Amino acid sequence: MTTASPATTQTGAAARAVDASKVYGTGEAAVRALDHISVEFAQNKFTAIMGPSGSGKSTLLHCLAGLDDVTDGQVFLGDVEISASSEKQLTLIRRDNIGFVFQSYNLIPTLNALENITLPMALAGRKPDAAWLDHVIDIVSLRDRLSHRPAQLSGGQQQRVAVARALVSKPHVIFADEPTGNLDSRAGAEILTFMRQAVDDLGQTIVMVTHDPIAAGYADRVVFLTDGHIIDEMLDPTADSVLDRMKRIGD
Amino acid sequence: MGRVTLKNLFSKKFRLVLTSLAVVLGVAFMSGTFVLTDTLGSVFDNLFATTTKGVDAVVRGKEPFKAQGRGADSTRPPVPDSLVAVVRRTPGVANAQGNLLRYALIEDRNGQAIQNQAPTFGVAWYPAQTAVNRSLELVPDYKGARSVQPAPTDEVALDFTTATDGGYHIGDRVHIAFATTPPRVFRLSGVFKFGGSDQGLAGATLAAFAPTTAQQVMNAPSQPGTWDQIDVRAASGLSESGVRDRLTATLGTGKFGPYEAITGTKLAQEQSNNIKNNLSFFNTFLLIFALVALFVGAFIIYNTFSITVAQRARELGLLRALGASGRQVVGSVALEAFFIGLLSSVLGLGLGILLVKPLEGLLSAFGISLPTGPIQIQARTIIVALVAGTLVTFVSAVAPARRAARIPPIAALQDQAAAPNSGRRRYAWGGAFTILGIAILAYGLYASGSNAAITVGVAAALVFIGVAMLSPLVARPVARVLTLPAERSHRITGVLAQQNAMRNPRRTASTAAALMIGLALVSLISIFGASAKASFSDAIDNQTRADFILSPKTFQPFSSATAQAVRSGFAAISRRPATVVEFRNGSAEVGGQAVSISGLSPDFQKVVAVPAEHFNQRRFAANGVLIWKSVVGQHLCGADQHTACRNGSTVVVRFPEGPPQTVPVVGVFTDRKALPSPDDYIFPLTGWEQRYPQTLDSFVVVLKPSDVSTAQAQHVVDTVASQFGGIKAQNKAQYKDSQVAQFNQILGLMYVLLAFAVFIALIGIVNTLALSIYERTREIGLLRAVGMTRVQLRRMIRGEAVIVAVFGSLLGLVIGVGFGAAIVQALQDQGIGLSIPVGQLALFVILAGLAGLLAGWLPARRAARLDVLGAINAE
Secondary structure (H helix, E strand, O other), X not given: OOOOOOOOOOOOEEEEEEEEEEEEOOHHHOEEEEEEEEEEEEOOOEEEEEOOOOOOXXXXXXXXXXXXXXXXEEEEEXXXXXXXXXXXXXXXXXXXXXXXXXXXXXXXXXXXXXXXHOHHHHHHOOOOOHHHHHHHHHHOOOHHHOOOOHHHOOHHHHHHHHHHHHHHOOOOEEEEEOOOOOOOHHHHHHHHHHHHHHHHHHOOOEEEEOOOHHHHOOOOEEEEEEOOEEEEEEEOOOHHHHHHHHHHHOO | OXXXXXHHHHHOHHHHHHHHHHHHHHHHHHHHHHHHHHHHHHHHHHHHHHHOOOOOEEEEEOOOOOOOOOOOOOOOOOEEHHHHHHHHHOOOEEEEEEEOOEEEEEEOXXXXXXXXXXXXXXXXXXXXXXXOOOOEEEOOEEOOEEOOOOOOOOEEEEEHHHHHHOOOOOOOEEEEEXXXXXXEEEEEEEEEEEOOEOOOOOOOEEEEEOHHHHHHHHOOXXXXXXXXXXXXXXXXXXXXXXXXHHHHHHXXXXXXXXXXXXXXXXXXXXXXXXXXXXXXXXXXXXXHXXXXXXXXXXXXXXXXXXHHHHHOHHHHHHHHHOOOOHHHHHHHHHHHHHHHHHHHHHHHHHHHHXXXXXXXXXXXXXXXXXXXXXXXXXXXXHHHHHHHHHHHHHHHHHHHHHHXXXXXXXXXXXXXXXXXXXXXXXHHHHHHHHHHHHHHHHHHHHHOOOOHHHXXXXXXXXXXXXXXXXXXHHHHHHHHXXXXXXXXOOOHHHHHHHHHHHHOHHHHHHHHHHHHHHHHHHHHHHHHHHHHHHHHHHHHHHHEOOOEEEEEOOOOOEEOHHHHHHHHHHHOOOOOOOEEEEEEEEEEEEOOEEEEEEEEOOOHHHOEOOOEEOOOHHHHHHHOEEEEHHHOOOEEEOOOOOEEOOOOXXXXXXXXXOOOEEEEEEEEEOOOOOOOOOOOEEEEOOOHHHHOOOOEEOEEEEEOOOOOOHHHHHXXXXXXXXXXXXXXXXXXXXXXXXXXXXXXXXXXXXXXXXXXXXXXXXXXXXXXXXXXXXHXXXXXXXXXXXXXXXXXXXXXXXXXXXXXXXXXHHHHHHHHHHHHHHHHHHOHHHOOOOOOOHHHHHHHHHHHHHXXXXXXXXXXXXXXXXXXXXXXXXO
């Protein structure tokens, strides 16, 4: 039930899209969410994807993560072509090689924090590496909350559980979709710090969609999307520089 | 508001179909039962209207008391030949003819009895020109030969269907067996149709003889020259009631004996009603299963509405926020229930009518063949079906609807579905219902004699509702135990299935409750059946000595000449006598009460162990009665019929024939397990002919003489059985097996009928799961996103279904075993001891689990097909 880990490519990209397009609907009603996009996400980096509503940023993330398929072009996770994988293969790739953090409704309400964290391993029928699990739990400082159910946790704590779940299986890439969207600024900062730490200390690769310049400020690189096109990117961003750039998109 | 309701109703088609189906099936079962029994009733109405064709009035013996026991023979004394002349002389009578309607079993050309689970009758034939009764019409030409009326002494005419079934031609020799005279061979003189049609006899066979011949072969030897009734034709211009009144004037004096006159129309009604009464148990039997199906349906309606009200809390809260009153919200939900109920009832009624033929087929597959006629759909059927279906749906939805009214407007703004409120009141009510149900059960079984069935039914319904209300309390631990294996092996799908099933214990519990009812009844029947079979086998094995047992093939008692033939058969090959014990059933008025009684050969103790205190065979044979132990002390003995009964007292008994007699009590029997019918009084067969107009045996038990080999003895009884037809001669083991097989057949039929209710319960599981999955769409999307495969997802949902199913079946098992044990305990006097078929009960639980697996299949497929991204983003 496990798939071969996608080997790192010569280019060093953990995930990439090659001339990828995504069209919803047909004929007159067709909407082009992604328009011949080619982009690479480097390993061991924290990349933010930004853009206004309807820019296609979430669609790009979903296609990269194998939750949605591209209409045209190719998507790769390491060397594995996501766009050529079957539904069953995609499920296993998601389980073994991808971590997810969503905006909300991120946890299974019937499982406690620890069970939620180890869910992908349990689905694979694997035992988590105990030392690593311990380490992850400490990073997100959840040790005293492990037996709590999601309903007994605050929004920030729930999202920390989600981050821990994404980290614990040492995935090739973690995809985060507006991970701080439902959190207050303090809890949001906490989560972003954990993610930053995961990249710096643990060598994780993270791709995050956000519309919040402060969140993007934690990233190594920001990719800007509008109308399904990549219009710009920025290295070593700060909240201010991102905000500046965003303001100019509207012009 | 109404528009909102209807839009809501039809927007969820899958749910609508499943919810309706629960009601549709119950209503269909019920209306199918009504149509079936009405159809059957009309067949008999027509049959007896034809039987009395041309008959304006009938003179017959007065019934001294009502016959007891199902299908018991009439207790009317026969009328003598001499009365025919008296009736003829009565003013207003144009013609009068005596007639008989008695046992006459016809064999086909191969020596097999022609019998279709209906009576086999012999009658007297009168020439067409003069016959009062015109129901029989000669077919002039049969298979190319001229068909004529039967001549005296050795000719017979048969009804068309029987003649054809028997493969007979005019002139063939026909072998016919009678109740009290030896079988005889007749020449087939002709063939007739009954009421001009070749159907309409409802399976009965008819042999017609010349009047004097009819009396010779069908009168009891002790009562030669008698008739069952005198058919009367009124003088022209005189009405049926006119001639009856004149006859009553003549007979009413009692000068000629205890005779009465009634109109032909009345007679037809009476006869038809008699048959219909005998069949009414059948209607009740089927209706019980239909009601069970409806009851199960009610649980599903309740559950579906509870779930949808909870799921629609936001929407209903929005309606409240926009200004709808609580009453309007209730009205909206109730209206939805009303429409579903009405729609389902209409569909159910239609399906029920279509179901009649398959139902008949099912019954005949289980050995119950019924005569058929044009389908009768009465207004009563339509009204009852529509009202019952709509009402059940409506009432089941009332509680959820009232809950909807309590949804506050703020619910519109809250994310969470309305959490169920505290269960304390629910558990209090559940406990009260359960205790009340058990109390009523105890009362019904041990205190009240009559209506025990209804009391037990009410008790069961209360316990079902009570336990369903209480069951959330145990749902969690039971599910925990059930999934222990999964938990041990860290199977995440199993753990998730368990968690899901326990997420809302009330929902799980009421879904399981529907299955609980079916399983409770299945295990009840299983326990009852196993107990009865075990007791019967024990009685045969340990309390019966028999080399051979002669019994009827189709429940119709057979001629006592059979026993005589067995005796002479053995006498021909051995100097030692064989023991031949006859068992008869009859009615008598004992101490002023009409009861069913058993008649036994005086030496019955040689074959059946019936422990009796003070029993003295000689005094019993001379003229005595054995009484059942619980009759002792009852105040119905002595000449005044008010003295306490005991051994040595006397009891005043009235038999169909003759004046009341004073019979001494010559013993008290304390165990009747070995007796085929559990009657309170046993009379000797000596003098039976003076007491009863017919002498038909129910069973004959044979012990061969010691110097005759088994093979020789087998030959003797086989010869007799084939000579008389309609009976089978079996050794003890064969007899036991065949009786158990018959019993199993009835049990099988009950299981099949209950399968209906179980099927409806499974629909409930499908429905609940589908709704739960709808509710958890986002969660399922998440599971899929983090790597749950479709296979795992399906396994998880099927696991949930299995947990619910097994939980329900375990609850049902507990109730069924409890009720079964209680009922069997109460029936101990009838000779039934408790026996619990553990293996079979375990099998039921396993089957229920498999059924749950099946029920989870469709929702699991639907869930696995969900688009991952769409599911995550679902609201």
